Amino acid sequence: MALRFFGAAAAVAIAVGMTASPALAVTEIQWWHAMTGANNDVIVKLANDFNAAQSDYKVIPTYKGSYPDTMNAGIAAFRAGNAPHIMQVFEVGTATMMAATGAVKPVYKLMADAGEKFDPKAYLSAITGYYSTSKGEMLSFPFNSSSTVMWVNLDELKKVNAEIPKTWPEVFEVAKKLHDNGHPTCGFSNSWVTWVNLEQLSAWHNVPLASKANGLDGFDTKLEFNAPLQEKHLEKLVELQKDKTYDYAGRTNQGEGRFTSGECAIYLTSSAFFGNVKAQAKFNFTAVPMPYYPDVKGAPQNSIIGGASLWVMGGKSADEYKGVAKFLTFLSDTDRQVYIHKASGYLPITKAAYEKAKAEGFYKDQPYLETPLLELTxxxxxxxxxxxxxxxxxxxxxxxxxxxxxxLAGKKTAKQALDASVERGNTMLRQFEKTAVK
Amino acid sequence: MQKQAIFQSKLLPYALVAPQLAIVLIFFYWPALQAVIQSFLLQDAFGLSTSFVWFENYLELFSEPAYFETVVRTFFFSFAIATSSLSVALLLAVMADKPLRGGAVYRTLLIWPYAVAPPVVGVLWVFMLHPSLGVLSRYLRAAGIEWNPLLDGNQAATLVILAAAWKQISYNFLFFLAGLAAIPKSVLEAAAIDGARPMRRFWTVTFPLLSPTIFFLLVVNIVYAFFDTFGIIDTMTRGGPGTSTVTLVYKVYNDGLIGGNLGSSAAQSVILMIMVIVLTGIQFRFVERKVTY
Structure with a gap:
């Protein structure tokens, strides 16, 4: 099997060799991404608009598969000396990219070297904070950001005479009602099980997931989520799983169809689910902020983002970097950010774009599109x-x-599962710390 | 055996095998060597920092109880996939071997699944047996079975074994059919004259005469279950729920490409490589000698 993977790496290298043909008058900028469908169209349009607006640089977007596939392709290409200029990396790849000093060119440095005007304060700190050092230096450029929201089927809630729940105890209560009245297989559910039930839950209640500011202050971070809040939450899910008042829907977003089909009337997942909901749901829907436990002091805090950012790879020429910098400036333009926000449902990254969308009345008819922004801020x-x-x-x-x-399958208690998650996770963090470039 | 009877030049035979040798060297020996080297290194995903750690990757692996669980699971999967697909294929082959109207159509249809790529097989079965979307899961639920492979590890394992075995049936079927055709009719007729009934004829004559085929297929099926089930697992369960469908190959992929731990991943592939070498060795040693009638 090793053979096959090295073969794949070689194939990638060959493919790269072919696409990165020597630039003539225009400097080519390779942009690898993981967007499909309507969002792929947005990427192509952005590249085309940039290429039409000037003649020195040509941005060439290439679809490289899923998020992990794109990242692996980029890493393999880097090892072979053929990395793209810009690579879209999902938020969970941030630490890996950041640790690769030399393989990447931090965005703040890129902008300074290229002499592009760049004001980090123009961006929404709730979004850029995820991709910045603790000193506030932006390492990668946020491209598509989202957050966890709770999607609600308003028609079904009406049928059981329930208000939209705001807290977790209310969610459990409404879910029970739904379960007993026409939804025997699913009272409520969620995608991205760990993102929703551990990562966001912790942030939303202002409790740590890991030490050292969740790892932002150093790779010697330790997981700390085997704590009362997370344990209580998981225990409740385990209890409700028994009669399917809560029903597990898988690790990624494969279960999202259960909301649009009407099976689950309450569903927690990414705000980026909007496109599919709009296209497929044959009922009135909305998206509201994640529920919280009212007995936790100070909750709700703020949510954290999901999605991906653009990393600039290292080892390119000054001229190429100038082109990349110009492209990032181009992307930061207020009108363009508003366009991306409207076309993809992902969040605008600059304050000006957010204000403009608000002023245009974009959230009046579709208040649920503002929900993730309200959560983040x-x-x-x-x-x-x-x-x-x-x-x-x-x-x-x-x-x-x-x-x-x-x-959830009843093989372990909630406490045992969380303790094991922390213990196994910490072993992996130490392994990562060992290999990370010092 | 006469040597150099045909070739005038000493170089010509080497020149003729050179392309094949080059392919084997470039695509098999070279990557294998790289895997061995990598397994002694501790390296970050980008290859920026490298240190030589001798057998640390192996020792860490062997100190991990999860690794042994994976080994046991992989052997169980291989055994289950091999026996189920071999027995079904044998049954089908014996039936297809009889003179039938439209037998050729029947045989062709049975060979079809072999042309389906493993990930496609995975997707196909996922759709049929998805807890909320699947056609078959509706029947299962109607029959009172609490079907939820997303949470029930045993059900997920059954699903993977089923899909993997189904795909391999065609291949086995082909070989069994050829094996059956090679059995001299005279032997079977002699047994019939001696008064042996069909069942008895099958177990005392046909089955022993098929044993070399069976043994060959057993090895091929085990190798298949070891490696080629990756696509099926990746599309169906991604190793879950829990770790109930993580096999050795899936772990190599997961640790190396998803986890970025190339050293451990390489060490695991070297161990896998050794297992396959042993398996193939056994096959070469015994397939023609020990398994006879």
Missing amino acids: NKEPTENSRGLRLGNMVQLRDVWAEEIEQA
Whole structure:
């Protein structure tokens, strides 16, 4: 099997060799991304508009598969000496990219070197904070950001005479009603099991997921989520799973169809689910902020983002970097940000774009599109809610999901599952710390 | 055996095998060597910092109880996939071997699944047996079975074994059919004259005569279950729920490409490589000698 992977790496290298043909008059800028469908169209349009607006640089977007696939392709290409200029990396890959000093060119440095005007304060700190150092230096450029929201099927809630729940106890109560009245297989559910039930839950209640500001202050971070709040939450889910008042829907977003089909009337997932809901749901819907436990002091705090950012890869020429810098400036333009926001449902990254969308009355008819922004900016972020920076995050999530699945299946108690998640996760963090470039 | 009877030049035979040798060297030996080297290194995903750690990757692996669980699980999966697909294929082959109207159509249809790529097989079965979307899961639920492979590890494992075995049936079927055709009719007729009934004829004559085929297929099926089930697992369960469908190959992928731990991943592939070498060795040693009638 090793053979096959090295083969794949070689194939990638060959493909790169072919696409990166020597630039003639225009400097080509390779942009690898993981967007499909309507969002892919947005990417192509952005590149075309940039290429039409000037003649020195040509941005060439290439779809490289899923988020992990794109990242792996980029890493393999870097090892082969053929990395793209810009690579879209999902938020959980941040620590891995950041640790690769030399493989990446931090955005703040890129902008300074290229002499592009760049004001970090123009961006929404709730979003850029995730991709910045603790000193506030922006490492990667946020491209598509979202947050966890609670999608609600208004028609079904009406049928059982329920108000939209605001707190977790209310959610459990409404879910019970739904379960007993026409939704025997699913009272409520969620996608991205660890993102929603561990990562966001912790930030939203201002409790740490890991030490050292969730890893933002150093790779020697330790997981700390085997604490009372998370345990209580998981215990409740385990209890409700028994009669399907809560029904587990998988590790990624594969279960989202259960909301649009009407099976689950309450569903927590990314705000970026909007496009599919709009296209497929044959009922009145809305998206409201995540529920919280009212007995936790200060809750709700603020949510953290999901999505992806653009990383600029290292080892390119000054001229190429100038082109990349110009392209990032182009993307930051207020009108363009508003366009991306409207076309994709992802969040605008600059304050000006947010204000403009608001002024245009964009949220009047569709208030649920503002929900994630309200969550992100609900309060000034704390150590526990600024973001996450854990090495090996993709695999960490898998490990946590494994343990949660065992708890939901009744093979472990909630406490045992969380303790094991923390213990196994910490082993992986130490492994990452060992290999991270000092 | 006469040597150099045909080739005038000493170089010509080497020149003729050179392309094949080059392919084997570039695509098999070179990557294998790289895997061995990588397994002694501790390296970050980008290859920026590298240190030589001798057998640390292996020792860490062996100190991990999860690794042994994966080994046991992989052997169980291989055994289950091999036996189920071999027995079904044998049954089908014996039936297809009889003179039938439209037998050719029947045989062709049975070979079809072999042309389906593993990930497609995975998606196909996922759709049929998805807890909320699947056609078959509706029947299962109607039959009173609490079907939820997203949470029930045993059900997920059954699902993977089923899909993997189904795909391999065609391949086995082809070989069994050829094996059956090679059995001299005279032997079977002699047994019939001696008064042996069909069942007895099958177990005392046909089955022993098929044993070399069976043994060959057993090895091929185990190798298949070890490696080629990756696509099926990746599309169906991604190793979950819990770790109930993580096999050795899936772990290599997960630790190396998802986890970025190339050293451990390489060490695991080296161990896998050794297992396959042993398996193939056994096959070469015994397939023609020990398994006879």
